[in-house]
Amino acid sequence: MKDFFAEQPRIPLCFSPTPLHRADRLSDELGIDLWLKRDDLTGPSAFGGNKMRKLEFLLGLAKTQSVEYVFTFGATQSNHAMETAAACRRCGFKPVLYLVAVVEPDKDSLRGNMLLDALFGAEVHVVKMLPGETESEAEARAFEMARKQMHALDAAGHHCMEVPIGGSTYVGAIGFAAGYVELKEQQEAMGLGDFDYIVHSTGSGGTLAGLAAGRALCGGKEEIVAITCSMKDEAYETKVAGLANQALDQLKQSVVRVLPEDLAIDRGYFGAGYEIPSEASTEAMKLLARTEGVVLDPVYTAKAFAGLLDFMKIGRIKQGERVVFWHTGGAASLFAEPAIVGNLSD
Numbered sequence: 260m261k262d263f264f265a266e267q268p269r270i271p272l273c274f275s276p277t278p279l280h281r282a283d284r285l286s287d288e289l290g291i292d293l294w295l296k297r298d299d300l301t302g303p304s305a306f307g308g309n310k311m312r313k314l315e316f317l318l319g320l321a322k323t324q325s326v327e328y329v330f331t332f333g334a335t336q337s338n339h340a341m342e343t344a345a346a347c348r349r350c351g352f353k354p355v356l357y358l359v360a361v362v363e364p365d366k367d368s369l370r371g372n373m374l375l376d377a378l379f380g381a382e383v384h385v386v387k388m389l390p391g392e393t394e395s396e397a398e399a400r401a402f403e404m405a406r407k408q409m410h411a412l413d414a415a416g417h418h419c420m421e422v423p424i425g426g427s428t429y430v431g432a433i434g435f436a437a438g439y440v441e442l443k444e445q446q447e448a449m450g451l452g453d454f455d456y457i458v459h460s461t462g463s464g465g466t467l468a469g470l471a472a473g474r475a476l477c478g479g480k481e482e483i484v485a486i487t488c489s490m491k492d493e494a495y496e497t498k499v500a501g502l503a504n505q506a507l508d509q510l511k512q513s514v515v516r517v518l519p520e521d522l523a524i525d526r527g528y529f530g531a532g533y534e535i536p537s538e539a540s541t542e543a544m545k546l547l548a549r550t551e552g553v554v555l556d557p558v559y560t561a562k563a564f565a566g567l568l569d570f571m572k573i574g575r576i577k578q579g580e581r582v583v584f585w586h587t588g589g590a591a592s593l594f595a596e597p598a599i600v601g602n603l604s605d
């Protein structure tokens with residue numbers, strides 16, 4: 260396949276291609292042909308995830324700009340922030356994280372991603388939610404605080420790079436366009452033929468934008484279903500299509516386009532909200548663990564997998580159809596605060 264990415268600054272960070280394997284027992288149980296694309300295994304630590312694909316290009320760009328500090332954002336249990344800290348350490352950048360406490364962490368007993376952030380030696384700023392404040396208002400406050408620090412560092416001669424929530428810029432999305440091409444190459448090498456669906460969890464949209472851009476590049480035909488981990492407004496499709504098209508422009512492939520209506524975004528499965536497990540997401544985690552020995556995370560992949568299972572029940576995915584579930588990682592949040600994890604032991 261043509262190398263669309265050769266001209267982009269890139270640092271190889273992922274163990275790639277990530278495995279693509281069939282879920283045999285669950286396929287039999289559900290009556291579909293179910294495959295797992297294992298981006299939970301991107302590395303470099305045991306807690307990989309989808310952000311590593313984006314960071315290959317984001318930090319590749321940082322390297323060309325003599326960056327010293329990389330600032331990024333998320334919730335306190337953000338997988339993206341943790342992966343950014345790990346990737347920064349591999350590349351020699353200093354990670355600075357501004358994290359909104361959607362669920363209040365216990366600073367004397369750090370858990371999950373926060374423990375890993377500390378282990379990676381990231382500079383962490385926890386931004387507490389103020390009474391009556393929404394998550395996005397707290398995020399805006401976090402940006403403001405970070406920008407002040409970046410200005411001060413810049414003024415003192417240090418170069419900083421700001422990576423937005425989820426690494427979802429068009430540069431980050433290029434990482435997932437490359438991920439889609441990787442899947443196509445694997446399908447070809449393994450003689451697998453076409454799939455009907457790629458199902459994954461969507462948050463800040465960079466993964467979906469990249470997959471859609473990759474599908475446009477390759478002329479792929481499968482439906483890419485993106486299941487949200489929280490409420491998204493009606494502008495989400497337009498935002499994601501915009502990112503995909505900017506990525507295609509950057510790759511000098513402007514002849515192909517992604518339209519908002521090409522994106523199958525399903526808002527039906529995040530339950531009571533971000534970082535709040537639902538009965539269906541908890542059941543989905545147990546089912547995959549107990550049939551395949553594969554672990555999902557409670558915040559993102561469990562909700563997407565719960566959606567996939569429901570699609571079977573309501574006939575949106577039919578018997579015999581061929582599905583790739585793109586496992587985007589998040590394992591560290593299994594060891595987050597109990598309110599995030601839910602009850603997995605029954």
Ligand SMILES: Cc1ncc(COP(=O)(O)O)c(C=O)c1O
Nearest residue numbers: 338425462463464466559587589
């Ligand atoms: C495990 C996991 N899955 C899916 C996503 C969503 O990816 P994106 O933000 O690119 O939509 C995230 C984002 O943080 C994640 O951590």
